[in-house]
Amino acid sequence: MSVAKDADLGLDRDVFMRSLVRELATSLESVVGLEEASGYISLVGQSVGSQLNDAYVTALGATRMSREQVADVLVDLKQRIQGDFFVIAQDDERIVLGSRSCPFAEKVLGRESMCMMTSNVFGTIAAQNLGYARVELEETIARGSTGCRVVVHLRPELDMEDEPGREYFGDAEQRPGTVDVTATDR
Numbered sequence: 316m317s318v319a320k321d322a323d324l325g326l327d328r329d330v331f332m333r334s335l336v337r338e339l340a341t342s343l344e345s346v347v348g349l350e351e352a353s354g355y356i357s358l359v360g361q362s363v364g365s366q367l368n369d370a371y372v373t374a375l376g377a378t379r380m381s382r383e384q385v386a387d388v389l390v391d392l393k394q395r396i397q398g399d400f401f402v403i404a405q406d407d408e409r410i411v412l413g414s415r416s417c418p419f420a421e422k423v424l425g426r427e428s429m430c431m432m433t434s435n436v437f438g439t440i441a442a443q444n445l446g447y448a449r450v451e452l453e454e455t456i457a458r459g460s461t462g463c464r465v466v467v468h469l470r471p472e473l474d475m476e477d478e479p480g481r482e483y484f485g486d487a488e489q490r491p492g493t494v495d496v497t498a499t500d501r
Contacts (some may be wrong), residue, residue: 336340337422353430360435380444423457438483451480
């Protein structure tokens with residue numbers, strides 16, 4: 316007689332959690348639509364981004380990170396969760412990142428709202444340290460690309476009407492080492 320523990324299901328905690336997040340995104344997208352689902356997931360991403368930022372700032376012994384440190388942290392955190400992210404380019408105006416794999420693996424396919432986790436985590440960390448970020452998801456695995464290309468713009472544009480992405484604003488008036496972040500869609 317076969318027992319359940321011997322069954323080859325390909326199931327572990329990671330697969331279960333990715334499946335759970337995908338099904339939550341699927342339910343949200345089908346009930347409230349892609350835009351609203353993205354908004355809900357954005358709230359979670361912003362909270363996670365703040366927690367991760369606090370952890371990195373503490374671990375690095377800094378009150379705020381430099382642009383170079385922010386870029387390094389964005390890559391490091393994605394590497395830690397099995398997203399193959401890397402820096403393509405960076406300067407005072409932007410950080411351009413690429414990825415060959417998503418932490419959600421195949422579960423992200425067709426679920427664009429899940430990309431709001433990346434947008435909000437990246438945007439929150441950048442804005443909390445650098446004062447401003449606009450995250451543009453130029454290419455995503457969720458939309459069928461072979462990889463992701465994410466641009467974190469670090470300077471607000473004067474005429475933002477037609478600029479894609481989601482903006483994140485840090486409040487420099489907060490006590491040292493903290494910045495409240497607000498996000499707006501473009």
